[in-house]
Structures are given as structure tokens and as C-alpha cells.
Amino acid sequence: MRYEAPRTLADATGMLASCQGTARVLAGGTDLLVALRSGLVEPELVVDIKRIPGMADIVAEDGGWRVGAAVPGAALGHHDGVCRAWPGVVEAVELIGSTQIQGRATMVGNLCNASPAADSVPAMMAAGALARIAGPDGTERDVPVGDVAIGPGVTSLAPGELVASIFLPETPARSGDAYLRLIPRTEMDIAVVGAAVSLTLDEGGCCTAAKVVLGAVGPRALVVEDGAAAILGTTLDDEALAALERVASAAARPIDDKRGTVPYRRKVAGVLARRAAHIASRRAGEKS
Amino acid sequence: MSLQHVTTTVNGDATEFLCDAAETLLDALRDRLGLTGSKEGCASGDCGACSVMLDGRLVCSCLVLAAEADGREVETIEGMAGTGELHPLQTKFLELGALQCGICTPGFLVAAKALLDENPDPDETEVRYWLAGNLCRCTGYDKIIRAVLETAADLREE
Ligand SMILES: Cc1cc2nc3c(=O)[nH]c(=O)nc-3n(C[C@H](O)[C@H](O)[C@H](O)COP(=O)(O)OP(=O)(O)OC[C@H]3O[C@@H](n4cnc5c(N)ncnc54)[C@H](O)[C@@H]3O)c2cc1C
Ligand code: FES
Ligand code: FES
Numbered sequence: 001m002r003y004e005a006p007r008t009l010a011d012a013t014g015m016l017a018s019c020q021g022t023a024r025v026l027a028g029g030t031d032l033l034v035a036l037r038s039g040l041v042e043p044e045l046v047v048d049i050k051r052i053p054g055m056a057d058i059v060a061e062d063g064g065w066r067v068g069a070a071v072p073g074a075a076l077g078h079h080d081g082v083c084r085a086w087p088g089v090v091e092a093v094e095l096i097g098s099t100q101i102q103g104r105a106t107m108v109g110n111l112c113n114a115s116p117a118a119d120s121v122p123a124m125m126a127a128g129a130l131a132r133i134a135g136p137d138g139t140e141r142d143v144p145v146g147d148v149a150i151g152p153g154v155t156s157l158a159p160g161e162l163v164a165s166i167f168l169p170e171t172p173a174r175s176g177d178a179y180l181r182l183i184p185r186t187e188m189d190i191a192v193v194g195a196a197v198s199l200t201l202d203e204g205g206c207c208t209a210a211k212v213v214l215g216a217v218g219p220r221a222l223v224v225e226d227g228a229a230a231i232l233g234t235t236l237d238d239e240a241l242a243a244l245e246r247v248a249s250a251a252a253r254p255i256d257d258k259r260g261t262v263p264y265r266r267k268v269a270g271v272l273a274r275r276a277a278h279i280a281s282r283r284a285g286e287k288s
Numbered sequence: 289m290s291l292q293h294v295t296t297t298v299n300g301d302a303t304e305f306l307c308d309a310a311e312t313l314l315d316a317l318r319d320r321l322g323l324t325g326s327k328e329g330c331a332s333g334d335c336g337a338c339s340v341m342l343d344g345r346l347v348c349s350c351l352v353l354a355a356e357a358d359g360r361e362v363e364t365i366e367g368m369a370g371t372g373e374l375h376p377l378q379t380k381f382l383e384l385g386a387l388q389c390g391i392c393t394p395g396f397l398v399a400a401k402a403l404l405d406e407n408p409d410p411d412e413t414e415v416r417y418w419l420a421g422n423l424c425r426c427t428g429y430d431k432i433i434r435a436v437l438e439t440a441a442d443l444r445e446e
Contacts, residue, residue: 003310005356
């Protein structure tokens with residue numbers, strides 16, 4: 001294995017593209033080092049992106065925030081602007097591991113590891129976040145976060161490509177988001193189910209835009225279009241929330257494993273979607 | 289396999305070593321630099337026995353490549369006590385018997401110091417969440433938590 005810590009994005013993508021064998025990007029390493037240690041991957045090349053200037057920055061852009069691929073959870077959680085705009089995304093990132101893991105783990109690493117249970121991915125998708133993908137020969141493209149992780153451990157990135165940053169868009173007035181997950185303990189475990197909701201209310205408290213995304217109940221995070229439809233045009237009254245719970249349960253496509261059975265996961269998916277919508281609407285109300 | 293040349297600062301001292309590209313910072317600290325205070329409990333980020341500070345952030349050194357430490361500052365348990373004087377957390381751990389076998393203790397001390405540096409007045413819940421990534425098979429945690437809370441109170445009075 002070779003270790004490289006390039007100083008420019010062009011060098012990083014160039015190294016990845018020209019590597020004949022397996023190459024891996026290293027961000028916080030909290031997935032990659034575990035995989036290396038267990039022999040799950042045996043890369044020829046590891047490209048550490050943390051020395052590229054700007055990678056660890058959070059920058060205001062078009063009313064939203066651009067978060068570099070090397071920003072660890074601990075830094076995101078201390079950023080007032082992002083915490084105010086997207087509390088649901090921040091709470092999802094902060095659920096990843098312990099204090100020690102937070103010192104290293106990045107949102108982009110969570111995305112590119114492509115675990116179906118990745119906590120920050122449903123929250124980023126509900127936020128309408130875009131991943132900026134840098135390729136060899138200086139190309140850049142922006143894609144919805146939901147198009148990056150496409151199956152367990154599989155991304156849509158081409159050889160030589162890496163995710164350079166995540167863009168969290170501007171939040172309209174009276175908007176709120178939230179992420180909830182169920183784990184059998186209070187800390188340090190993998191989501192049995194995760195649910196993210198992002199929504200906007202009008203002055204009368206009526207929902208004018210919504211996104212509902214479930215995690216850990218399918219091979220990739222699942223957008224529940226019917227869930228958004230169930231709360232659009234409502235004031236998130238009990239009836240609307242009950243409808244959301246029903247459709248989120250029905251949309252879930254979970255597997256049976258030691259963490260939970262199919263019926264249990266379905267049930268929990270509905271409950272968490274309803275509760276996340278409730279918290280998101282409360283946050284939206286507070287931001288009027 | 290060619291060795292990686294790493295120049296770094298460990299507990300304030302400029303240090304150099306050679307390591308394999310795939311070697312962890314924990315292994316380099318223990319096997320190349322003889323700093324065996326940081327322990328390997330799991331090598332997968334779960335137990336916190338290998339906790340160190342890297343450029344001021346608490347991390348698991350088993351999940352850091354040694355090569356990543358180049359040009360950075362590493363602080364380990366060996367740097368915690370002053371010359372001839374234990375850190376108040378260390379004294380309190382001894383006083384309250386917050387350890388039995390001691391394997392987890394260096395990690396708990398490094399992590400607890402990071403907490404008190406950031407928040408001098410944590411409540412019990414904050415201490416328990418902050419230390420959730422440090423596992424102890426012996427003590428049942430209560431004495432550890434009490435030692436951290438009492439040290440925090442003592443330091444606030446100083
Ligand atoms: C003890 C422990 C607890 C954990 N708890 C949780 C949890 O509660 N929830 C959860 O979701 N996850 C959890 N994880 C998994 C892990 O911490 C997260 O997925 C984390 O966000 C990964 O980020 P990283 O920066 O460390 O990624 P890395 O390990 O650096 O990278 C992860 C993968 O993504 C690739 N990659 C990284 N950056 C890029 C990039 N910019 N472009 C392209 N590819 C890239 C890497 O090559 C690698 O394959 C836990 C891990 C540990 C060890
Ligand atoms: S040895 Fe590093 S966390 Fe257990
Ligand atoms: S004292 Fe033995 S593991 Fe904590």
C-alpha cells in the first residue's frame with residue numbers, strides 16, 4: 001500500500017485516476033481504517049485529502065453552506081451558521097460514533113462508504129443537499145446526494161472521481177428539518193431505522209414543501225414521495241401525521257437481521273417519520 | 289515496501305520515525321516510539337483505550353495512519369503529568385479507585401481531560417455521553433464518572 005497526501009485537488013484526482021490497482025480516498029478514516037485492518041479492502045493506494053487547502057472549510061455560498069469533504073463532525077457541530085440552518089443534518093452527523101469518532105468522521109465519508117444505515121445520508125437528502133464531484137482533468141459536477149450512494153458499499157463515482165464538498169442550500173423562511181434513528185442503546189450503534197424530514201410552512205402554519213427520507217430500510221436511503229404528499233397542504237395535524245406514519249411504514253423495504261425483523265422495522269419507520277415531521281414543524285415554527 | 293518518513297511533535301517534543309504506509313498511529317507510538325501508555329483494546333474505534341489528541345482533537349489512534357501525523361501535534365497519556373506531578377484527574381482516579389485492571393485508564397484520562405478543557409462544568413449526563421466511546425470492563429463506570437465530576441469541581445475552585 002502507498003500513502004499519498006496531495007496538496008491540490010488536481011493531484012488527488014490524477015493519482016486516483018492513474019492508479020492501476022484499487023485506490024481509496026482517506027477522509028477521517030473511521031470506516032477505511034477498520035476495513036484495512038480487517039482485510040476487507042487491500043488498496044494499492046490511499047489518497048489522504050486532508051492536506052488539500054480548503055477541504056476542511058465551511059463557507060457561505062448563495063445563502064447556503066458549502067461543507068468541505070474533510071470537515072469532521074466535531075467541527076460541523078460547532079458551526080453556528082450550519083446548526084441554525086440545518087439542525088437536522090447536524091444532529092444526524094453528531095449521532096455518528098463517539099467523541100473520538102466525531103473528531104475524525106466526515107459527512108462525505110459517511111456518504112461514500114455507502115452503508116444503507118449511514119445516519120447523515122437521509123438528512124442530507126431531505127435537505128436537498130448536492131455533492132460536488134471532482135474528476136481527473138479538472139472536471140466538476142454537482143449531483144443530488146441521493147445519487148451518490150446507490151447500493152450497499154457501492155457509489156456512482158467513476159474511477160478518479162472524489163466528492164470535494166457538500167452544498168446545503170439556503171433555507172426558506174419557516175423551514176425546519178429533523179433526523180431520528182432507533183438503536184438498541186443510547187450511543188455507539190448502527191441505526192435499525194433512520195428517518196429524516198425537512199419542511200417549509202406558510203404564515204398560517206400550512207406545509208408548502210416537504211421531503212421525507214428513510215434510512216436502513218432498503219439497500220440505499222429511500223425517498224418517500226407519498227410521505228411528503230401526506231403532509232403537504234396540511235398543518236401537520238394528527239390526521240396528517242397519522243397518514244404520514246402509514247405511508248412511511250408501507251414504503252419501507254427492510255430486511256430481517258439481528259437488529260430487527262421486517263414488521264418491527266416497518267412499524268418503527270412510520271413512528272420515526274411521524275416524530276421527525278413533528279420536530280421539523282416545531283423548528284420551522286420557531287424560525288418564523 | 290518502502291518506509292514512510294514521518295516528522296511530528298509528540299507531547300511537545302519534535303520526533304521522527306519510519307513506518308509502513310498501512311501502520312496505525314497507535315502502533316507507531318507503541319512500537320516505534322516506546323510510548324506504550326496508549327492501549328489497543330479493539331483496533332476498531334469502539335473502546336477508546338487508544339485515545340490521543342491530534343492537533344487538539346480527541347481521536348482513536350487505532351483509526352489514524354501513522355503517516356497522517358506528519359507535521360501534526362500528537363499528545364498522549366505520557367504527556368499528561370507535569371514533571372514529578374500528576375494531573376488532577378490522575379490524582380482523583382487514584383483517590384477514588386476509578387480503575388481496576390487499568391487497561392482503559394489512559395484512554396479515559398486523555399478523553400476526560402479533553403472534556404474539561406472544552407467544558408469546565410459538565411453535568412453527569414454530559415460526562416457520560418462524552419465518555420461513551422471509552423469502554424471499561426471492570427469498574428462499572430460510576431467511580432470514573434464521579435472522579436471526572438469531582439476533578440472538574442476542584443479545578444473550578446482553583
Ligand atoms: C466506533 C464507530 C462508530 C460508528 N458509528 C456510526 C454511526 O452511529 N452512524 C454512522 O452512520 N456511521 C458510524 N460509523 C461509521 C463511520 O464513522 C462513518 O461512516 C463516517 O462518517 C465515515 O467518515 P470518514 O471521514 O471517517 O470516512 P473514511 O473512513 O475516510 O471513508 C469512508 C469511505 O468513503 C470513501 N471516501 C471518503 N471520502 C471520500 C471522498 N471525499 N470522495 C470519495 N470517496 C471518499 C473512502 O475511500 C472509504 O471507502 C462508526 C464507525 C466507528 C468506527
Ligand atoms: S483500540 Fe482504538 S478504539 Fe479500541
Ligand atoms: S479498569 Fe479494567 S477495563 Fe477499565
